[in-house]
Amino acid sequence: MSVKLTDLVTYINEMLQPEMFKDYCPNGLQVEGGGDVSTIVSGVTASQALIDKAVEMKADVLLVHHGFFWRGEDSCITKIKKRRIKALLENDISLLAYHLPLDAHPSVGNNAQLAEKLGIRIASGLELDNPRSVGNFGCFDESITADELVQRIDTALGRKPLLIAGGDHVIQNIAWCTGGAQGYIDKAIALGADAYISGEISESTVHTAREAGIHYFAAGHHATERYGVQALGECLEQEFGVKHHFVEISNPA
Numbered sequence: 001m002s003v004k005l006t007d008l009v010t011y012i013n014e015m016l017q018p019e020m021f022k023d024y025c026p027n028g029l030q031v032e033g034g035g036d037v038s039t040i041v042s043g044v045t046a047s048q049a050l051i052d053k054a055v056e057m058k059a060d061v062l063l064v065h066h067g068f069f070w071r072g073e074d075s076c077i078t079k080i081k082k083r084r085i086k087a088l089l090e091n092d093i094s095l096l097a098y099h100l101p102l103d104a105h106p107s108v109g110n111n112a113q114l115a116e117k118l119g120i121r122i123a124s125g126l127e128l129d130n131p132r133s134v135g136n137f138g139c140f141d142e143s144i145t146a147d148e149l150v151q152r153i154d155t156a157l158g159r160k161p162l163l164i165a166g167g168d169h170v171i172q173n174i175a176w177c178t179g180g181a182q183g184y185i186d187k188a189i190a191l192g193a194d195a196y197i198s199g200e201i202s203e204s205t206v207h208t209a210r211e212a213g214i215h216y217f218a219a220g221h222h223a224t225e226r227y228g229v230q231a232l233g234e235c236l237e238q239e240f241g242v243k244h245h246f247v248e249i250s251n252p253a
C-alpha cells in the first residue's frame with residue numbers, strides 16, 4: 001500500500017493544526033523526497049544516526065519530533081546539517097517534523113501519551129489561558145508517593161527519573177510537560193500541583209521545587225518525547241495501510 005506524499009502531509013496537518021501554534025521551527029514537510037510513500041520510519045530527533053537507519057530501512061518518509069531549521073540557528077546548510085540533508089535528498093526521503101503541535105495533541109501528543117503511560121487522568125492544560133496548551137494538569141485515581149512514582153516512571157519509560165523531593169507529601173494532583181519544559185514548574189505551582197514532571201532540569205529547578213514544596217521529576221527530554229511520533233506513525237499505518245517503524249536512538253539526556 002502507498003499514499004501520495006501530498007495526501008499524507010495534508011492529513012497530518014489537518015490533524016495537528018500546526019498553523020495554530022507559535023513555534024521555533026517550521027512544522028510539516030521540511031525536506032521533500034519522493035511523491036509516493038509506502039514506508040514511514042519515525043524517531044525523536046532527525047540525527048544522522050536516525051537518518052542512516054531510515055536509509056537502511058528504505059523509508060520514504062522520516063517522521064520526527066525534532067527536525068531542522070530552528071529559530072536562531074545558523075541557516076547555512078554546511079557541516080552536520082549538510083550531511084543530514086544530503087543523505088535525505090540522495091535517498092529521496094522526505095523529512096516530516098512536528099514540534100509543539102505534536103506535544104499538544106489531545107490523543108497522539110507527547111503529553112497525552114505520557115499521561116496514558118503513567119496512569120494519569122487529564123483535567124486541563126498546564127497553560128490555562130491557552131486552548132492549545134503544551135503540557136497538562138491532572139490527577140491519579142489513587143494517591144501515590146514520590147518514590148512510587150519514580151518506580152512507575154522507570155517501568156514505563158525504561159529510564160529512572162531524577163527526583164527532587166519537595167517535602168514528604170503524597171501525590172494526587174500532578175502537572176507535566178515533556179521535553180525542555182523545566183521552566184513551566186511555575187505554572188505547576190500556580191495550579192497547586194503536588195508534583196511536576198518534565199524532561200530536562202536546570203540548576204534553579206532544584207531550589208524552586210524545594211522552596212515551593214512541589215516534588216519534581218526530571219524524566220528525560222528524549223524519554224518523555226518518544227511516544228508522540230509512535231502514536232502518530234501507528235495512526236498513519238492504520239489510516240493509509242503504509243508500513244511504520246519507530247527507531248529508538250538511545251539518548252540519556
Ligand SMILES: [Zn+2]
Nearest residue numbers: 179180221225
Ligand atoms: Zn523536545
